[in-house]
Amino acid sequence: MLDKASYDTQPKCLVALDSIIFGFDGDLLKILLVKRGPNLHADTWSLMGGWLNPNENLEQSAERILFELTGLKGVYLEQLYTFGDINRDPIDRTVSVAYFALINIEHYDSKISQAHFAHWFPVSEMPDELLFDHRQMIDLAIQKLRYKAALHPLGFELLPEKFTIPQLQKLYEAIFQTTFDKRNFSRKILSTHLLVKLKEKQKSSKKGAYLYEVNKEKYNSFSNSFLNFVSNPDF
Amino acid sequence: MLDKASYDTQPKCLVALDSIIFGFDGDLLKILLVKRGPNLHADTWSLMGGWLNPNENLEQSAERILFELTGLKGVYLEQLYTFGDINRDPIDRTVSVAYFALINIEHYDSKISQAHFAHWFPVSEMPDELLFDHRQMIDLAIQKLRYKAALHPLGFELLPEKFTIPQLQKLYEAIFQTTFDKRNFSRKILSTHLLVKLKEKQKSSKKGAYLYEVNKEKYNSFSNSFLNFVSNPDF
DNA sequence: TCAAAAGTGTTAGTGGTACACCCATGC
DNA sequence: GCATGGGTGTACCACTAACACTTTTGA
Numbered sequence: 212m213l214d215k216a217s218y219d220t221q222p223k224c225l226v227a228l229d230s231i232i233f234g235f236d237g238d239l240l241k242i243l244l245v246k247r248g249p250n251l252h253a254d255t256w257s258l259m260g261g262w263l264n265p266n267e268n269l270e271q272s273a274e275r276i277l278f279e280l281t282g283l284k285g286v287y288l289e290q291l292y293t294f295g296d297i298n299r300d301p302i303d304r305t306v307s308v309a310y311f312a313l314i315n316i317e318h319y320d321s322k323i324s325q326a327h328f329a330h331w332f333p334v335s336e337m338p339d340e341l342l343f344d345h346r347q348m349i350d351l352a353i354q355k356l357r358y359k360a361a362l363h364p365l366g367f368e369l370l371p372e373k374f375t376i377p378q379l380q381k382l383y384e385a386i387f388q389t390t391f392d393k394r395n396f397s398r399k400i401l402s403t404h405l406l407v408k409l410k411e412k413q414k415s416s417k418k419g420a421y422l423y424e425v426n427k428e429k430y431n432s433f434s435n436s437f438l439n440f441v442s443n444p445d446f
Numbered sequence: 447m448l449d450k451a452s453y454d455t456q457p458k459c460l461v462a463l464d465s466i467i468f469g470f471d472g473d474l475l476k477i478l479l480v481k482r483g484p485n486l487h488a489d490t491w492s493l494m495g496g497w498l499n500p501n502e503n504l505e506q507s508a509e510r511i512l513f514e515l516t517g518l519k520g521v522y523l524e525q526l527y528t529f530g531d532i533n534r535d536p537i538d539r540t541v542s543v544a545y546f547a548l549i550n551i552e553h554y555d556s557k558i559s560q561a562h563f564a565h566w567f568p569v570s571e572m573p574d575e576l577l578f579d580h581r582q583m584i585d586l587a588i589q590k591l592r593y594k595a596a597l598h599p600l601g602f603e604l605l606p607e608k609f610t611i612p613q614l615q616k617l618y619e620a621i622f623q624t625t626f627d628k629r630n631f632s633r634k635i636l637s638t639h640l641l642v643k644l645k646e647k648q649k650s651s652k653k654g655a656y657l658y659e660v661n662k663e664k665y666n667s668f669s670n671s672f673l674n675f676v677s678n679p680d681f
Numbered sequence: 682t683c684a685a686a687a688g689t690g691t692t693a694g695t696g697g698t699a700c701a702c703c704c705a706t707g708c
Numbered sequence: 709g710c711a712t713g714g715g716t717g718t719a720c721c722a723c724t725a726a727c728a729c730t731t732t733t734g735a
Contacts, residue, residue, distance in 0.1 A: 217497070218460070218537050218538050221460055221497050222497075222500050223458035223459055223460055223461075224458055224459060224460070224461045224498060224500075225453070225456055225458055225459070226458075226459045226461070226530070226541055262452070262456050263459060263530070263541070265457050265459075265532075265539060266532065267532070268530050268531045268532055269528065269529075269530035269531075269541070290527060290528065292525060293504065293525065293528040293543050294504075295461070295498070295503050295504035295543070296503045297500075297501065297502070297503055302453050303453050304500060306461055306498070306504070306541070306543075308528050308530070308541075375714090376714085376715090377713080377714070392698075392699070392700085393714085393715085394699090394700085394701095394715085394716070394717080395697075395698065395699080397715080397716090398697095398716095399697090402696095414706090416706085416707095416712070416713050416714070417705070417706040417707050417708085417711085417712055417713065417714090418704070418705045418706055418707090418712080418713060418714050418715085419705080419706075419713095419714080420713080420714060420715085421714090421715090610687090611687085611688090612686075612687070627725075627726075627727085628687085628688085629688085629689070629690080629726095629727085629728095630724075630725065630726085632688080632689090633689095634724090649733095651685070651686045651687075651732095651733090651734095652684085652685055652686065652687090652732070652733045652734050652735085653685080653686055653687050653688085653731070653732040653733060653734090654686090654687080654732080654733080655686080655687060655688090656687090656688090
């Protein structure tokens with residue numbers, strides 16, 4: 212079965228990478244979509260994607276593509292799932308490795324992405340028509356984001372370095388499409404000791420709220436243990 | 447970037463599938479490895495793998511390959527991760543989609559697999575040398591099996607249709623390399639109401655233990671909710 | 682009758698949820 | 709001075725974890 216000749220006779224296949232890019236504007240959870248151009252699928256919104264480069268591994272290619280669109284490096288990027296249905300791309304058989312990315316919307320360089328016809332869509336207001344199986348990719352990404360966020364404190368990746376507890380709560384409420392009791396929420400978050408309270412306050416409200424930042428060391432060593440941020444998630 | 451010409455000029459890539467096949471013999475958690483033949487890598491243990499077939503999607507190819515080795519159909523199969531490092535296969539660039547499979551070791555047809563030089567290795571006694579990045583695949587599969595088994599009742603997939611609570615406990619102890627209190631364990635398992643107690647007893651011990659079977663309906667509707675089978679898993 | 686494995690109940694502690702009031706400030 | 713959003717404490721309930729004895733039966 213596996214001999215040298217079989218390498219030569221095996222049909223090869225195009226390999227693409229597509230990224231589901233999540234952002235949070237303080238109110239709604241959003242996904243970044245682009246209109247690909249210039250010739251093909253120019254009228255259809257799609258995920259940001261590109262081809263696997265022969266001298267890059269999968270994650271490097273995904274990072275490069277993300278950088279080309281958003282100008283961002285070092286963002287949270289995680290492999291989601293690989294899609295390989297026979298006719299998912301009608302032009303030629305393509306296997307696509309999907310990644311999901313969490314980015315801080317404030318860092319996002321809108322200049323680059325304007326050139327690519329990019330737009331942030333709230334997760335509840337996606338266009339009806341998306342390229343190929345991108346709708347399926349997005350649905351899976353949302354599901355996985357909820358799953359992970361219920362068990363791991365990865366929500367911070369979507370916020371600025373300094374943020375308030377009410378901001379964090381709004382984010383979780385956007386992810387899970389629900390509301391939480393603020394007393395229980397802040398107690399649960401603070402009980403992890405992952406947040407460091409700062410002296411400064413953010414004064415976007417009348418009273419102002421204390422800013423916090425993530426204790427990076429603890430966060431990194433913590434990311435493999437887990438807890439229930441959401442008690443009875445409905446997956 | 448994405449026009450028709452780009453499809454023709456894009457380098458294509460080999461796509462393979464590899465399966466990490468878990469089994470449980472009542473005592474140890476094991477993984478099925480093969481020696482590939484006849485020419486290439488004949489001396490190295492490896493995961494069961496094969497090429498993506500142009501007229502199959504990813505899961506269908508993985509199922510076919512699994513069937514060719516074990517003679518089994520309809521087993522629990524789940525996509526694990528896609529590996530694409532540049533030189534993971536020194537002969538030619540190959541992207542490999544890894545699946546993990548849970549099979550009931552009693553159903554396993556050893557005749558077919560003898561022809562493939564297959565052998566069950568306890569997870570704690572793997573050969574030192576494995577093909578390509580297969581060690582990495584196995585490590586990730588064990589990690590994911592623990593993660594999922596801690597939250598979802600998927601352990602049943604590794605047992606016969608009828609099994610006893612002590613058997614199930616031994617399985618979980620093998621997965622997590624620890625021991626559990628049997629009173630707390632059985633209470634937790636039974637509180638899900640996923641198991642139906644049968645009249646029969648299994649008499650492999652002196653006293654004999656009651657057999658149970660899975661309530662399939664409940665199990666299927668349950669698989670998306672979750673609970674902590676293991677309280678403080680060390681991931 | 683003894684050894685081996687199965688089966689079962691209670692208690693104390695922890696963590697989760699529900700709930701209401703005061704505080705600081707801008708207008 | 710009032711409306712807005714921020715911050716905090718308590719009581720009850722449910723779940724978890726720790727722990728020991730009795731039952732059955734094959735040898």
